Amino acid sequence: MKFLSTLAALALVTMEVSAHGYVPQIKIGNQYIAGWDITKDPYSNPRPSRVVRGTKLDSGFISDVTSKDITCSIGNSALPPAPITATVAAGQTVSMLWNTWPLGHYGPGDMNYMAKCQGSCSSFKGDSGSPWFKISQQAFSNGVWAADEVARNNFTSVVTIPKNIAPGEYLLRHEILALHSGSSLGGAQFYPVCVQLTVTGGGSLAPSGLSFPGTYKQNDPSILFNVYQGDAVNQKYAPPGGPVASGLQF
Ligand SMILES: [Cu+2]
Incomplete structure (x- = not known):
């Protein structure tokens, strides 16, 4: 009986895990670069060095905005960063190639943040x-939540790196926020992914000011939000974290 209930519990965990996506690959220019593959990388010994920050075992969501996992993905806070970056020119794009993404996880997407690594990202x-x-x-x-746009667009999000930020090593924090359960406190599901980048070229702009954890609050009207109130309400929706930093050029 104990064995059977363990199997049943495992099956449930597997279902939950397979419901969401992760980023096993990114693309910069014509170059495909390995991301973090949750089906292989957590089980490899030694742990492989990837430019996408690792997670422990799954692709689940974060619901506690005060968790240190909100910075870079579930389980990531317990893992040391890898000593590598992907090189991208300021103004160039980074394509985030999710393995899959479900329709109906209504909410904002393509929420992209950067942080200059103090020294090395490692x-x-x-x-x-x-x-x-x-x-x-x-x-x-156009009647579509950005999260659904990822599902429709072959699970791909394209991020443009600003032209005028200072060169150096950065974390890119790419995020989807699913609000299908967002009408109750703690129901919002966060799916951040971090990529370690070396930005070349660029200018001298050095913005900062946001914190993960810190910037998001559980009762923020962008996080505690009912997506089923109709399109008119949805079109007034603004993602959490405030506006895009001022002075960025694309
Ligand atoms: Cu889900």
Whole structure:
């Protein structure tokens, strides 16, 4: 009986895990770069070095905005960063290639933040101080939530790195926020993913001011939000974390 109930519990966990996506690959220019593959990478010994920050075992959501997992993905806070980055020119795009994404996880997407790694990204967790700034966000347009847009667009989100930020090592924090259960406190589901980048070229702009954890509050009207109130309400929706940082050029 005990064995059977363990199997049943495992099956449930597997269902929950397979429901969401993760980012096993990114693309910069014509180059595909390995991300973090939850089906292989957590089980490899030694742990592989990836430019996408690792998670423990699953692709589940974070619901506690005060958790240190809100910085870079579920389970990531317990893992040391890898000593590598992907190189991208300021003004170039980074494509986030999710393995899958479900329709109906209504909410904003393409929420992208960056933080300059103090020194090397390999020793920078990004979970203290206020190093983050927002570079882009999408909410609801043409009747479609940005999260559903990811599902429709072959599970791909394209992030443009600002032209005029200072060169150096950065974390890119890419995020989908699912609000299908967001009308109750703690019901919002956060799916952040961090990529370690070396930005070349660029200018001298050095924005900051946001914190993960810190910036998001559980009772923020962008987080405690009922997506089933109709399109008119949805079109007034603004994603959490405030506007895109001022002065960025694309
Ligand atoms: Cu889900």
